[in-house]
Amino acid sequence: xxPLEETANTILAEDDPWPALEESxxxxxxxxEEAGGSGGDLADAAVLLRxxxxxxxxxxxxxxxxLAGRLLAESGxxxxxxxxxxxxxxxxxxxxxxxxxxxxxxxxxxxARSAHRLAVLTTTPAGGLVALVDPSRLQVEEGxxxxxxxxxxxxxxxxxxxxxxxxxxxxxxxxxRGALARAVQLTGxxxxxxxxxxxxxxxxxxxxxxxGRFQAVQQALAELAGEVTVADVAVRAAVxxxxxPVAVAAAKANAxxxxxxxxxxxxxxxxxxxxTGEHVLGRVTARLWAWRDEYGNEAEWxxxxxxxxxxxxxxxxxxxxx
Amino acid sequence: MARSDVLEPGTLPPGTxxxxxxxxxxxxxxxxxPRCDCWLTGADPAFSRRxxxxxxxxxxxxxxxxxxxxxxxxxxxVIEELLAAGAPVGAHWIxxxxxxxxxxxxxxxxxxxxxxxxxxxxxxxxxxGMSEPDSGSDxxxxxxxxxxxxxxxxxxxxxVWTSGAHLAHAIxxxxxxxxxxxxxxxxxxxxxxxxxxxGVAIRPILGLSGxxxxxxxxxxxxxxxxxxxxxxxxxGWRQVTAELAYERSGPERLLSTFLLVRxxxxxxxxxxxxxxxxxxxARLWSLRQASLAVAGALAAGETPDVPAALxxxxxxxxxxxxxxxxxxxxxxxxxxxxxxxxxxxxxxAVVQAPGFTLRGGTNEIxxxxxxxxxxxx
Numbered sequence: 001x002x003p004l005e006e007t008a009n010t011i012l013a014e015d016d017p018w019p020a021l022e023e024s025x026x027x028x029x030x031x032x033e034e035a036g037g038s039g040g041d042l043a044d045a046a047v048l049l050r051x052x053x054x055x056x057x058x059x060x061x062x063x064x065x066x067l068a069g070r071l072l073a074e075s076g077x078x079x080x081x082x083x084x085x086x087x088x089x090x091x092x093x094x095x096x097x098x099x100x101x102x103x104x105x106x107x108x109x110x111x112a113r114s115a116h117r118l119a120v121l122t123t124t125p126a127g128g129l130v131a132l133v134d135p136s137r138l139q140v141e142e143g144x145x146x147x148x149x150x151x152x153x154x155x156x157x158x159x160x161x162x163x164x165x166x167x168x169x170x171x172x173x174x175x176x177r178g179a180l181a182r183a184v185q186l187t188g189x190x191x192x193x194x195x196x197x198x199x200x201x202x203x204x205x206x207x208x209x210x211x212g213r214f215q216a217v218q219q220a221l222a223e224l225a226g227e228v229t230v231a232d233v234a235v236r237a238a239v240x241x242x243x244x245p246v247a248v249a250a251a252k253a254n255a256x257x258x259x260x261x262x263x264x265x266x267x268x269x270x271x272x273x274x275x276t277g278e279h280v281l282g283r284v285t286a287r288l289w290a291w292r293d294e295y296g297n298e299a300e301w302x303x304x305x306x307x308x309x310x311x312x313x314x315x316x317x318x319x320x321x322x
Numbered sequence: 323m324a325r326s327d328v329l330e331p332g333t334l335p336p337g338t339x340x341x342x343x344x345x346x347x348x349x350x351x352x353x354x355x356p357r358c359d360c361w362l363t364g365a366d367p368a369f370s371r372r373x374x375x376x377x378x379x380x381x382x383x384x385x386x387x388x389x390x391x392x393x394x395x396x397x398x399x400v401i402e403e404l405l406a407a408g409a410p411v412g413a414h415w416i417x418x419x420x421x422x423x424x425x426x427x428x429x430x431x432x433x434x435x436x437x438x439x440x441x442x443x444x445x446x447x448x449x450x451g452m453s454e455p456d457s458g459s460d461x462x463x464x465x466x467x468x469x470x471x472x473x474x475x476x477x478x479x480x481x482v483w484t485s486g487a488h489l490a491h492a493i494x495x496x497x498x499x500x501x502x503x504x505x506x507x508x509x510x511x512x513x514x515x516x517x518x519x520x521g522v523a524i525r526p527i528l529g530l531s532g533x534x535x536x537x538x539x540x541x542x543x544x545x546x547x548x549x550x551x552x553x554x555x556x557x558g559w560r561q562v563t564a565e566l567a568y569e570r571s572g573p574e575r576l577l578s579t580f581l582l583v584r585x586x587x588x589x590x591x592x593x594x595x596x597x598x599x600x601x602x603x604a605r606l607w608s609l610r611q612a613s614l615a616v617a618g619a620l621a622a623g624e625t626p627d628v629p630a631a632l633x634x635x636x637x638x639x640x641x642x643x644x645x646x647x648x649x650x651x652x653x654x655x656x657x658x659x660x661x662x663x664x665x666x667x668x669x670x671a672v673v674q675a676p677g678f679t680l681r682g683g684t685n686e687i688x689x690x691x692x693x694x695x696x697x698x699x
Contacts, residue, residue: 198696212698221696222689226632229329233615234608237331246607253604298604299597306590306600315587315599316406316580319607320399322339 004044008051017052018059018083028065028079035073036080037065046184046239053188053291054195056283058149060085060111062181068119071174075130075165082116085109085135088171091122091156093129093164100131100164102156110294112152113140120156121167121174128170131161145290147283178295179252180235180242186255186291187232192284193266194228197221200270217269224265227258246308246318253301256292263288329629331611332618338399345403348376356408358667359578359674362535364410365489370444373404373411379418380442383426388439394621398614402573408581408667412535413489417441417448420568421494428553428561433514437492449490449517451481451539452562459687461496462506462559466541468499468513474548475499477513477521477541483681487524487537492516495541496562499555510558514550521545530673531658569682571616571630575637576609578678579644579671585664586648595651602647609637628695631688638678638685645671 011020021027024038030045031037045066052061060083068084091104102120112118118135121128139155169177201212201221211217231254238244238251263285267274274281292298309315352372357364373379381397383389404411422441425434440446457463466479477497487493493515500509515522521544527536553561583602590599612633619626649668654660656668679685693699 198698201698210698212693215690218693218699219686219689221698222632222635222692225692225696226636226689229629229632230608230612230636233329233331234611236329237611240331246603249600250604250607253601254608257601257605298601302597302600302604303593304600305603306593306596306598309587309599309603310590310596315583315603318603319406319610320342320402322342 002047005047005051008048009055012048012051012055012057012059017055017057021048021059021061022081027061027083028069031065031069031073031079035069036078037069037073042066042239042242046236049181049184050188050191053185053190053287054192056147056189056192056280056287058147059083060115062178062185063110063115066181067174067177068117070177071119071121071130071167071169072132074169075167077130077132077163077165080117080132083111083114084117084119085111085115086119086121086174087112087154088121088174091120093122093124093131093161095124096160100129100161102131102133102159102161104156106154106156108143108151109154111150112154113142113150117162118154120161121169121171123170126166128167129164130167130169131164133159133161145294147286147290149287149290175295176245176248177242179301180238180248182291182294183235183248183252183255184239186259186288187228187235189284189287189291190228190231190255190259190262193262193281193288194221194224196281196284197224197266197269200273204271211269220265220269224262224269227262231255231258241321244321246305246321249301249304249308252296253298253305256296256298256301259288259292329612329615329619329626332395332614332616334395334399334614335393338396341396342399342403344376345378345400348372349403349407349409354410356581356663356667357410358408358581358671359677360408360581361405361411361415361574361578362485362677363412363533363670363674364408365412365486365535366410367413367444367447367489369410370414370447372444373414374442374444378404379414379444380422380438383422383438383442387426387434388442389422390442395614395617398573398617402577402610405573405577406580406584412486413447414441414444415574416450416486416490417446419572420450420565421448423568424494424552424561424565427564428512428557430549432549433552437514440491446492447486447490449484449487449493449537449539451484451487451493451495453483454480455482459684461562462510464496464498464510466495466497468497468511468546471545475511475513475546475551477515477544477546479541481539481541482527482536484524484537484539485535487517487539488526488534490517493522493539494552496558499558507559509556510562511555512552512558512561513546514552515541515544515546516550519544530676531670566683567620567625567627567630570688571613571626571633571637573610573613575634575682576606576613576640578638578641578674579648580606581667582644582648582664582671585667586651589653589664590651592651598647598651602644605640605643609633609640613637628692631683631691631695634682635685635688635692641678642675645675
């Protein structure tokens with residue numbers, strides 16, 4: 001195993017991995033060091049996200065580095081310490097002296113209530129703008145996804161940004177980045193579900209032998225492994241081409257599609273034990289059910305790809321990228 | 323789970339884009355009727371020879387055997403272009419895909435010089451005699467036997483579902499050359515039989531559409547001299563299973579129905595059809611990444627048996643899914659005689675589809691291989 005992957009899996013298997021992520025700097029992997037991050041590229045950041053998914057870690061890792069950290073760094077702002085999140089939405093920014101006043105509402109902002117700072121992406125007549133605000137001073141209406149992760153609505157009523165800068169990233173690009181992050185997390189969680197199902201099939205005995213000895217169970221596990229492997233390699237390819245709209249859309253659509261099948265098979269293999277609240281499988285599958293719909297599910301990304309295909313002269317060129 | 327189960331994405335070598343563009347130019351300039359499942363149903367010897375002239379057969383074979391010394395990934399790009407276009411590649415398919423590599427790995431110098439240059443020119447097509455009336459998934463149970471006779475062997479037995487045997491210049495036959503003992507995988511050998519040959523009768527087995535692609539090949543004492551045994555007598559099982567690696571997870575396990583996607587694209591004018599097109603694109607893009615990753619691992623000298631098996635399982639099921647999705651949005655009924663290419667392609671596809679998840683190892687057998695890889699079997 002590569003050292004980073006090993007470290008990531010060790011830290012993210014802990015009950016509360018966040019302090020170790022911050023201390024080691026890994027919370028800001030993929031964010032340039034000069035902006036306050038810990039350096040490394042997107043593939044390194046993906047190693048961490050994958051491990052977080054695999055261990056169903058309840059941490060705002062994608063939000064802190066992959067989304068907010070990179071956004072701030074690309075806009076020339078210093079990345080604050082602590083958990084961060086990023087969002088765009090129906091927010092208006094108005095000049096006030098040398099600062100900006102923000103008004104509007106952001107829906108289903110991941111981890112807003114526990115984020116140290118929120119990076120708000122908006123547009124002004126002069127172009128894109130990213131503004132930093134402290135969510136503890138805002139009106140936050142708490143919501144959650146199926147896995148119990150915070151997805152809060154945030155109201156900005158004439159709030160003054162702590163810092164702001166023109167931003168080269170637009171809302172569509174932020175959404176694409178979110179989709180790729182969730183796709184990586186999905187593949188981690190899918191691998192977690194596969195590991196659990198394979199282990200359980202080897203341990204659980206019925207009719208005098210481990211259930212994994214039955215062909216019906218073996219065939220189901222093989223399908224599970226197939227979906228996990230294909231989703232994983234597709235997402236890895238997209239991480240290498242994060243600016244390719246076809247790659248990201250295809251990888252997220254496929255991962256979202258696979259997530260449902262993976263969760264269903266993993267539960268079927270586990271039987272009733274898997275549907276109890278304290279079993280670890282539920283923490284993994286709840287994330288599969290949540291993340292497959294976040295930043296666009298398979299239907300939404302299929303629409304994007306369908307539109308791209310319809311405007312291309314040859315759908316095959318879209319598949320090969322040339 | 324072990325790190326070795328992770329597939330790293332495959333990368334096409336530099337210059338592949340140019341190669342791809344040349345294949346597309348050739349396809350645009352060469353008349354042919356696109357077909358679904360073209361690597362089984364689209365046999366056109368003249369088309370095969372044209373590919374040979376351009377250096378697109380035997381691409382990975384060394385130049386001293388008439389090949390072109392290209393990487394397997396360059397071949398990947400060429401064949402996926404041909405398949406995506408529904409081009410008639412059936413005549414040479416088996417020779418190019420697995421006989422060439424197999425001869426290169428196990429053949430004698432004499433065998434290599436005799437067959438490889440002709441394979442690369444598109445002038446030597448092969449059939450492969452594996453399945454028998456009583457041996458399908460359980461391939462080691464084959465009963466075709468080879469009996470020692472002077473400086474060679476005499477073959478007795480029957481092979482079935484032998485694709486393209488009626489067009490082939492030779493057939494590679496798996497037969498039992500020593501009686502079965504406790505190791506049922508021992509005592510099998512591979513024999514090259516040039517066709518036509520005395521003691522070999524080839525009869526058509528018509529498919530669901532009534533078309534002739536499969537054959538029954540009966541060996542009634544056909545003589546094979548020692549110099550046409552492939553590899554070592556008794557090593558047949560090992561050689562055949564290695565050959566299967568070339569047969570699994572290539573682009574032909576994803577693209578057998580891609581023609582339907584192209585035809586749907588040409589008339590996908592509503593949001594529902596566009597969404598369907600997008601969903602198929604997403605799945606195919608992802609499966610292709612997996613196929614490419616396996617090809618990259620094979621090219622790097624690895625033996626990715628388990629990933630190859632699972633890519634073939636998911637890929638062939640995708641080929642059938644395409645039919646169901648396109649049917650929903652086509653607005654035409656499948657009709658083999660239609661002037662509408664989509665109606666005709668649908669008719670071709672539905673009757674070929676049952677074979678997608680059978681040939682080259684049924685999906686149940688493949689999932690068994692995956693389950694063994696997972697450690698539960």
